[in-house]
Amino acid sequence: xxxxxxxxxxxxxxxxxxxxxxxxxxxxxxxxxxxxxxxxxxxxxxxxxxxxxxxxxxxxxxxxxxxxxxxxxxxxxxxxxxxxxxxxxxxxxxxxxxxxxxxxxxxxxxxxxxxxxxxxxxxxxxxxxxxxxxxxxxxxxxxxxxxxxxxxxxxxxxxxxxxxxxxxxxxxxxxxxxxxxxxxxxxxxxxxxxxxxxxxxxxxxxxxxxxxxxxxxxxxxxxxxxxxxxxxxxxxxxxxxxxxxxxxxxxxxxxxxxxxxxxxxxxxxxxxxxxxxxxxxxxxxxxxxxxxxxxxxxxxxxxxxxxxxxxxxxxxxxxxxxxxxxxxxxxxxxxxxxxxxxxxxxxxxxxxxxxxxxxxxxxxxxxxxxxxxxxxxxxxxxxxxxxxxxxxxxxxxxxxxxxxxxxxxxxxxxxxxxx
Amino acid sequence: xxxxxxxxxxxxxxxxxxxxxxxxxxxxxxxxxxxxxxxxxxxxxxxxxxxxxxxxxxxxxxxxxxxxxxxxxxxxxxxxxxxxxxxxxxxxxxxxxxxxxxxxxxxxxxxxxxxxxxxxxxxxxxxxxxxxxxxxxxxxxxxxxxxxxxxxxx
Numbered sequence: 001x002x003x004x005x006x007x008x009x010x011x012x013x014x015x016x017x018x019x020x021x022x023x024x025x026x027x028x029x030x031x032x033x034x035x036x037x038x039x040x041x042x043x044x045x046x047x048x049x050x051x052x053x054x055x056x057x058x059x060x061x062x063x064x065x066x067x068x069x070x071x072x073x074x075x076x077x078x079x080x081x082x083x084x085x086x087x088x089x090x091x092x093x094x095x096x097x098x099x100x101x102x103x104x105x106x107x108x109x110x111x112x113x114x115x116x117x118x119x120x121x122x123x124x125x126x127x128x129x130x131x132x133x134x135x136x137x138x139x140x141x142x143x144x145x146x147x148x149x150x151x152x153x154x155x156x157x158x159x160x161x162x163x164x165x166x167x168x169x170x171x172x173x174x175x176x177x178x179x180x181x182x183x184x185x186x187x188x189x190x191x192x193x194x195x196x197x198x199x200x201x202x203x204x205x206x207x208x209x210x211x212x213x214x215x216x217x218x219x220x221x222x223x224x225x226x227x228x229x230x231x232x233x234x235x236x237x238x239x240x241x242x243x244x245x246x247x248x249x250x251x252x253x254x255x256x257x258x259x260x261x262x263x264x265x266x267x268x269x270x271x272x273x274x275x276x277x278x279x280x281x282x283x284x285x286x287x288x289x290x291x292x293x294x295x296x297x298x299x300x301x302x303x304x305x306x307x308x309x310x311x312x313x314x315x316x317x318x319x320x321x322x323x324x325x326x327x328x329x330x331x332x333x334x335x336x337x338x339x340x341x342x343x344x345x346x347x348x349x350x351x352x353x354x355x356x357x358x359x360x361x362x363x364x365x366x367x368x369x370x371x372x373x374x375x376x377x378x379x380x381x382x383x384x385x386x387x388x389x390x391x392x393x394x395x396x397x398x399x400x401x402x403x404x405x406x407x408x409x410x411x412x413x414x415x416x417x418x419x
Numbered sequence: 420x421x422x423x424x425x426x427x428x429x430x431x432x433x434x435x436x437x438x439x440x441x442x443x444x445x446x447x448x449x450x451x452x453x454x455x456x457x458x459x460x461x462x463x464x465x466x467x468x469x470x471x472x473x474x475x476x477x478x479x480x481x482x483x484x485x486x487x488x489x490x491x492x493x494x495x496x497x498x499x500x501x502x503x504x505x506x507x508x509x510x511x512x513x514x515x516x517x518x519x520x521x522x523x524x525x526x527x528x529x530x531x532x533x534x535x536x537x538x539x540x541x542x543x544x545x546x547x548x549x550x551x552x553x554x555x556x557x558x559x560x561x562x563x564x565x566x567x568x569x570x571x572x573x
Contacts, residue, residue, distance in 0.1 A: 018515070020514065020515060020549075021513030023510070082469075082470040083470075085469065085470035086470045086471070089470075126498070127468070127470060127471035127498045128471065128497070129497060129549070129550075406473075407473060407474075413475055414476070415475065415476050415477075415515065416475045416476070416477055416478065416493060416515040416516060416517045417478045417479050417516050418478065418479035418480065418482045418487065418489075418516075418517050418532065419479075419481060419516045419517065419518050419536055
């Protein structure tokens with residue numbers, strides 16, 4: 001069994017944790033440089049202000065009744081790590097999927113799944129103070145759908161369990177669901193499926209494997225198998241390209257020294273940057289995740305941290321610089337087995353907001369990355385690789401409404417009033 | 420040449436100093452190496468559950484009678500279940516507030532210290548509960564801490 005656990009309206013919930021007056025208030029969180037709305041509370045959604053709306057286009061009468069916050073990835077990253085720690089104390093294997101979601105591998109556990117789900121949700125709510133929902137099912141693809149279903153439940157804890165792929169409530173759910181809603185099925189794939197008369201997830205999973213392999217791809221055939229309860233996709237196989245990118249790998253030999261880990265990290269940053277540019281996207285924040293082998297004797301160590309990029313970027317060098325800084329913070333003398341890079345808040349490249357700090361650089365960076373990609377495409381991936389990067393001076397970015405870094409800076413601690 | 424003090428009370432089970440001696444900077448093996456322990460780490464002492472532990476600053480002097488002063492550093496562990504006698508952080512009127520949990524006639528109340536504020540009935544699963552304060556760290560005048568805080572408004 002797998003579980004997907006997801007924080008509800010994560011950024012808004014993080015802001016509210018230390019500012020209880022924001023409870024019940026329509027709350028929006030802005031992108032880097034306060035350009036547009038990237039996260040909304042339920043009350044904000046109810047006002048029909050769309051996701052991604054440029055900040056200056058919000059109507060003045062709405063502007064008066066909402067609260068806007070600059071994104072504070074330092075705070076979100078710290079709280080995200082705490083959520084993972086609480087979960088990691090209770091389940092053997094945890095894989096972060098994005099800043100607010102992680103998969104739990106529950107294989108080998110025999111539990112009352114409903115009770116386990118409720119316990120996990122309650123422990124995160126109590127110990128970290130963030131509302132989460134959980135979906136539990138035989139495969140990752142189904143767990144993701146179950147999580148979405150859990151979020152629609154009005155009662156807490158929000159837990160949805162599909163114990164097997166032929167559970168009747170699951171079959172009914174898939175019969176109503178468009179294939180587009182399934183993990184890894186994009187707009188174009190959905191249109192092609194519709195052309196063949198496959199308009200529900202139920203129809204997708206009933207399509208013979210050989211047909212899917214012949215007319216589409218092995219990955220889609222695996223997706224259908226996952227819908228039928230056969231776990232065959234790993235985390236790396238599928239990402240939702242619009243929201244996040246994940247590059248991670250387990251090492252053949254555990255890595256101890258920082259230099260080797262830095263090398264592995266450069267490698268992941270190269271891949272992540274290439275994926276971004278291939279999809280014509282740019283990222284606003286980057287996370288680094290590392291862990292030791294959970295099945296080995298000795299102390300288990302895992303850590304994950306996030307940082308905002310100075311401005312949205314698809315530049316491998318930028319990504320690597322930020323990632324190396326995170327590594328320097330995370331590294332401990334331990335035998336690491338896995339290292340990963342996550343990119344989040346992806347936006348299409350053409351929507352780029354220029355900042356004072358860009359100057360004439362974007363065009364040059366763009367040209368550099370273009371040259372980079374073509375050299376590697378023509379002469380092979382080893383022809384050109386990223387060497388060690390000097391750590392640059394810290395940068396400043398525009399975040400007029402940023403909350404305090406409540407959990408990471410002594411001079412920004414929350415104040416509690418004596419009554 | 421530097422000398423390293425030798426630990427006086429050697430437990431019987433400790434390895435003999437001749438086992439696996441390490442060379443000090445002077446080239447001499449340091450007999451103390453076998454007894455070296457990690458230095459005391461106050462953070463680990465005060466923060467037993469890092470995932471659920473948060474720090475806050477206390478604002479206001481209303482709880483001075485209980486030894487809680489304006490500017491004190493509060494260590495809050497959300498994993499602790501509140502019991503009567505505990506000091507809590509609770510969200511009251513949209514504000515993080517510090518109050519004491521009390522039992523009166525078998526019912527629970529959030530009891531303020533400030534005159535004129537009402538005691539608030541408290542349920543076991545109260546939404547207003549933020550966390551239980553497990554330590555309040557108070558700086559004495561000799562430290563620099565005090566001057567970093569603005570003077571108390573009350």
